[in-house]
Amino acid sequence: MNSPAQVNMQLDDASFRAISDLAYRESGLTLVAEKATMIQSRLRHRLRALGIDSFPDYCTLIGSDDGVQERRHLISALTTNVSHFFREKHHFETLKKMLDTRLPHLRAGGQMRIWSAGCSNGQEAVSAVMTLLEHAPEVADLDLRILATDIDPEVVSFARAGTYAERLMGGVPDPLRARYFEAGAGAEGEQEYTTKDLVRRMIRFNELNLLKPWPMTRPFDLIMCRNVVIYFDAQTQTALWPRFHKTLKPDGMLFLGHSERISDPSTYKFDCVGPTTYAPTPP
Ligand SMILES: C[S@@+](CC[C@H](N)C(=O)[O-])C[C@H]1O[C@@H](n2cnc3c(N)ncnc32)[C@H](O)[C@@H]1O
Incomplete structure (x- = not known):
């Protein structure tokens, strides 16, 4: 009773x-x-x-x-904070192609900026960094940065600490674990992995509510907002599309999660250029 x-x-x-x-x-x-x-x-x-x-x-x-x-x-x-490394792999293949197009600009001293919007515990941003460094190790010395934000202060502080228990490391092959993480023993004897400086230097984690004003002033090459808008109703989603459009470079891209869509992309001046991948419509 x-x-x-x-x-x-x-x-x-x-x-x-x-x-x-x-x-x-x-x-x-x-x-x-x-x-x-x-x-x-x-x-x-x-x-x-x-x-x-x-x-x-x-x-x-x-x-x-x-x-x-x-x-x-x-x-x-x-909030639902489920995430994992290299979730929806096809986006990381697109990211490599995007990096190829940006390398000449980066080598000439230019910038590339990525936003992981609704980053949860940071696995998405860390996966992006590993993808970029594996594809072109020189990016460690170029002006390429990731802003990773979430409304939930607890996941943001977890992501900043960058320590993942073995059970969260699925999808990260051993050579990548060795290159990008320090292995250690967790409090309960479970093996854990902390991101190395090489990774941390490229990511800034901040609290940010997508419904509130965004303080960023410079446009992004890529916005990854995956498995976030699924928790929003249609009205909240459609209010976000023009804001993402405005926050992207004309040759930028927006990634959504596997069950998320911009239902009528042309209304928001986007073209669908791949699975849950959108680019601003050329003027
Ligand atoms: C399921 S996780 C997605 C994590 C990662 N993007 C991925 O695809 O694996 C959704 C995240 O969106 C965040 N979120 C929900 N509402 C938000 C809002 N209004 N502003 C910013 N983040 C929000 C949650 O806190 C949660 O961490």
Whole structure:
């Protein structure tokens, strides 16, 4: 039988609505009713950490001026951060081709900029760096940088630390592990791997909410926003396309995740140039 405290820690309908409204407003995440049990279990940890024993009390906190910090924890608890190295390999093949076209410019002192938007724990950005360095080791000394951003402060600090347990290293062959990671023993005896300076120098990890203004002033050669907009509704997605267009160089590219599409690319001045790969339409 449930104890009185456990009963209060059931996510009631009104609290679910308050939480999903706030998640939508703050981050664009759409929480469907079928996810209520999952949300309840993720948020019970927050209630326990705060010593709050009911969801209505939790909703009072997150709706108040004192709830600023907790709203960040809430969004962090609600995001899905699953990622892995070299996810959707075909994009990394396209990246190599793009690098070939940029090398003369880079060798002449030019820049190349990539944005991993919704980078989660950094595996996407680190995969891009490994791809670039494997393809043309000279890029380590050229002006090629990756900005990797996410709304979730916890994954951003994880990504900055750059330490991956063995179970997160799937997809990274041994020679790449040796070249780009320092191996060490984790707290629970599991082998872990920390990115070497060579990799870190090329990536900057920052917190950034895609729904808020973007502080970047220079356009990007490539934006990787993969497996992020799938959590947004159509209205939030279509508001992003023109912003991505504006943030790309005319010869840049946008990668989306495998189940994401710009449904009518010409409306947003994009051409589909490969699987979930878009380029600004030439003027
Ligand atoms: C499933 S992960 C995708 C990671 C990586 N791009 C990949 O494809 O493997 C989705 C990420 O999007 C982030 N995210 C969700 N809403 C966001 C928003 N409004 N602004 C920025 N990032 C957001 C989440 O925190 C999460 O880390």
